[in-house]
Amino acid sequence: MALLEVEDLAVRFYTEAGVVRAVDGLSYTLDRGERLGVVGESGAGKTVAALAVLGLLDDPARIEGDVRFDGESLRAADDDRLRAIRGGRIGMVFQDPEAALNPVYTVGEQVAEAVRAHTDRDGAAARDRAVALLDRVGIPDPATRADQYPHEFSGGMAQRALVAMALAGEPDLLIADEPTTGLDVTVQAQLLELLDDLATDDLAVQLVSHDLGVVAEFCDRVLVMYAGEAVERATVDDLFYEPKHPYTAGLLSAVPRIGADRDRLSSLSGTTPDLSAPPPGCRFHPRCPYAEDVCTKRDPPLVSTDDGDGEPHYAACFAYTGDLDGDLSFSVDVVDDTDDGGADR
Numbered sequence: 647m648a649l650l651e652v653e654d655l656a657v658r659f660y661t662e663a664g665v666v667r668a669v670d671g672l673s674y675t676l677d678r679g680e681r682l683g684v685v686g687e688s689g690a691g692k693t694v695a696a697l698a699v700l701g702l703l704d705d706p707a708r709i710e711g712d713v714r715f716d717g718e719s720l721r722a723a724d725d726d727r728l729r730a731i732r733g734g735r736i737g738m739v740f741q742d743p744e745a746a747l748n749p750v751y752t753v754g755e756q757v758a759e760a761v762r763a764h765t766d767r768d769g770a771a772a773r774d775r776a777v778a779l780l781d782r783v784g785i786p787d788p789a790t791r792a793d794q795y796p797h798e799f800s801g802g803m804a805q806r807a808l809v810a811m812a813l814a815g816e817p818d819l820l821i822a823d824e825p826t827t828g829l830d831v832t833v834q835a836q837l838l839e840l841l842d843d844l845a846t847d848d849l850a851v852q853l854v855s856h857d858l859g860v861v862a863e864f865c866d867r868v869l870v871m872y873a874g875e876a877v878e879r880a881t882v883d884d885l886f887y888e889p890k891h892p893y894t895a896g897l898l899s900a901v902p903r904i905g906a907d908r909d910r911l912s913s914l915s916g917t918t919p920d921l922s923a924p925p926p927g928c929r930f931h932p933r934c935p936y937a938e939d940v941c942t943k944r945d946p947p948l949v950s951t952d953d954g955d956g957e958p959h960y961a962a963c964f965a966y967t968g969d970l971d972g973d974l975s976f977s978v979d980v981v982d983d984t985d986d987g988g989a990d991r
């Protein structure tokens with residue numbers, strides 16, 4: 647049984663301007679110790695999907711589908727149970743660490759509070775554990791730093807402190823939403839290194855990111871979202887060396903690569919559609935160079951593209967259901983010439 651099972655998740659926001667279909671028919675699983683990247687442009691629904699999994703969306707959101715963690719339905723769980731799991735067995739880290747910390751309490755008090763909430767440690771034991779957690783996330787001189795206030799922490803150190811809080815309940819799953827966005831490049835790299843150290847067989851990670859480089863480096867598998875839907879799901883290697891969905895190919899071609907022949911690459915034009923009035927048929931069709939009549943009429947299901955051997959590779963495109971007359975001819979264009987592993991696939 648997978649650690650996390652998301653089945654047919656849909657999130658709609660009922661707003662005055664209309665119904666925003668932020669997530670539609672999203673299904674995926676995450677195994678113990680696995681690292682899943684969720685990628686896509688801004689507005690793809692990555693954050694909303696993560697919040698829905700965590701049960702953190704209130705009105706005007708309506709949620710459908712199921713989310714099971716270690717076999718237990720989180721959609722059916724009551725608030726107390728949900729609060730115990732969230733922050734306990736599922737840790738969370740978001741963008742903008744400074745905003746996530748409370749300015750009036752010391753960092754150590756805040757980590758200790760998370761320890762008290764999710765373990766049976768109290769008093770001095772909770773404080774000791776907080777200092778140990780700050781140490782584990784690479785904060786130098788943690789006993790002294792624990793007594794400081796958030797404004798005395800740099801952005802990178804604040805994010806480390808939030809990772810320490812997320813680890814307070816010794817979670818099985820960490821959901822990290824753009825954890826390195828907004829930090830400078832060196833600090834980003836250090837934080838990824840930290841996550842890499844922490845994500846072992848005991849800790850699975852769902853990493854939400856618009857940065858394909860980060861995902862390529864860190865993750866085992868990738869889920870690509872476009873306009874609220876999953877359009878492709880594969881291992882990192884398969885996705886990067888052999889993308890199957892035109893949107894993924896477009897995203898990859900927009901990433902500058904050292905040594906790549908730029909002239910061969912065409913980048914993605916256009917923007918994410920308004921999700922209160924998504925295009926009919928395949929939501930990507932207005933931007934797709936391969937779109938045919940069928941794409942304007944029906945929404946392609948996420949189907950297996952497997953040619954026999956290898957890991958499962960799914961894409962939501964009529965090219966793989968036999969409904970498209972033409973061929974998709976992009977896969978060779980996005981092979982990274984600098985990596986030997988990809989050249990002969």
Ligand SMILES: Nc1ncnc2c1ncn2[C@@H]1O[C@H](COP(=O)(O)OP(=O)(O)OP(=O)(O)O)[C@@H](O)[C@H]1O
Nearest residue numbers: 659661666668687688689690691692693694695921
């Ligand atoms: N509270 C809300 N009310 C109405 N619409 C919302 C609400 N929250 C999010 N949305 C809409 O849901 C869609 C998905 O947003 P989401 O933030 O999940 O995208 P994202 O892929 O995480 O992008 P980003 O990288 O910019 O965070 C967007 O169209 C957004 O405007």
